[in-house]
Amino acid sequence: MDAESTPPPAKYRKVSKPEHSISISTVEMHTGGEPLRIVTSGFPNIEGETILQKRRYVKEHLDHLRKLLIFEPRGHFDMYGVILVKSDIPEADIAVLFMHNEGYSTMCGHAVIALGRFAIDNGYVKAKEPETNVNIQCPCGLVRAQVKCENGKSGSVGFVSVPAFAFATDVEVEVEGHGKVKVDISYGGAFYAFVSAEEFGLDVCNSGIEKLKNTATAVSDAVKKTVKLEHPDSDDLAFLYGTILTDGKDDYSSDPTANVCVFADKQVDRSPTGSGVTARVALQHHKGQIGLNQTRLFQNGMTGSKFTGKAVSQTKCGKFDAVTVEVSGHAFYTGTSTFTLEDDDPLKTGFLAK
Structure with missing residues (x-):
């Protein structure tokens, strides 16, 4: 009998699993070594007609979730994240808010490069060879990404941002x-x-x-x-x-x-x-x-x-x-995660070791 099928000793009784008041799932990526945590489910509804209004709403009402995902013990001082939101412009394929250790950015190029692959690989945009266009609404405006696609696999990503x-x-x-x-x-x-x-x-x-x-x-x-x-x-x-x-x-x-x-x-x-x-x-x-x-x-x-x-x-x-x-650059997947919170956790709001 292998270890996986061996029952626990009789002296150990089964206990119920803890209840989690929050459960947030993410896809983990990096672009040039810079991490990106993409929230895919579990985030509350974000109010606001425009993306800048949504950015203000998250900052004023849901900032505890930024800290939960970015701060220790689930993240670290230099963690970076993305929240998928509903777009308010018709030409956008996806819309996003960016978050980091201090708050919420208006633009993030390494995230856009990763999101180009993510949008194709997760069905937000249908892949077309040799290149697929992905329009991403960011707080600064619409950013147009071009994703190289070959043999059904997404590759390097270029993007043209707002006027600089x-x-x-x-x-x-x-x-x-x-x-x-x-x-x-x-x-x-x-x-x-x-x-x-x-x-x-x-x-x-x-x-x-x-x-x-x-x-x-x-x-x-x-x-x-x-x-x-x-x-x-x-x-x-x-x-x-x-x-x-x-x-x-x-x-x-x-x-x-x-x-x-x-x-x-x-x-x-x-x-x-x-x-x-x-x-x-x-x-x-x-x-x-x-x-x-x-x-x-x-x-x-x-x-x-x-x-x-x-x-x-x-x-x-x-x-x-x-x-x-x-x-232009290249992003890579590093995993998936589900983050939970127990209400009696004394460090549930997160912390940063500086």
Whole structure:
């Protein structure tokens, strides 16, 4: 008799399973090393006519579930998640809200790359070879993904996001511990500050993660104190998401250029950052460092994972000269999960070890 069929000893009596007040199922993926937890069932109804209203509703009424899924013991400090919601625009195949350790983003490129595969593999969109279009409504607007399909299997994903633009260049801010530093600010579905790590004596590929994280956070704090952001579409989009430290190699080259993105509450992206690459390409185009349809490799300084990025057309976003940017990468499945909660769990609301 094998171990699986061996009955338990008679002295052990069977006890009833605990009751769970919450049960949420997810699909787990990663893009360039950056995790993505996609909620597939168990989330309460999210109210709101528009996706930005839904984002506000989740923030005001369901934030305990973000903490349950993102925080320890079910998640970790750098976990990232997606909630599928009902779209309010007819051309969207799926609509999503993004969540992280601090709250809710307006755009996430690594998530879009994963969601492209997820939408096809789970029947939201019918696969067509050699490429399938997947339209994803994000809080920043409609993002169009193109998924490579071959022999019934989804593959690499490219996406064209909302118009991206340089908001301000050479902005002088007072960075604690470093004095006055000039930074650039650009939008790629979310606003980022950009500065070369060399300004602080750091190397994005070799300096320790804590040094990079603390320096980028200090830059973000300085920009938030100094710069008032604005977006033509909505005030809900007018906030600094994070700082991207670069290797300073912004002129067009066939060689990869590396960066590390620190966003939200000192969260460190393991991928090159899809919305960050979008914003960086827009910034490079604004400065004349990259032309239209010049593909560039962007590399995460810690993991070495790569995305490609290129500006494909010029456009406008309100008063700003903008470009549409195509970013490409590959996502992979890592598993599925069902997360539960017992009401008498003293740590049921989650925690973060900082």
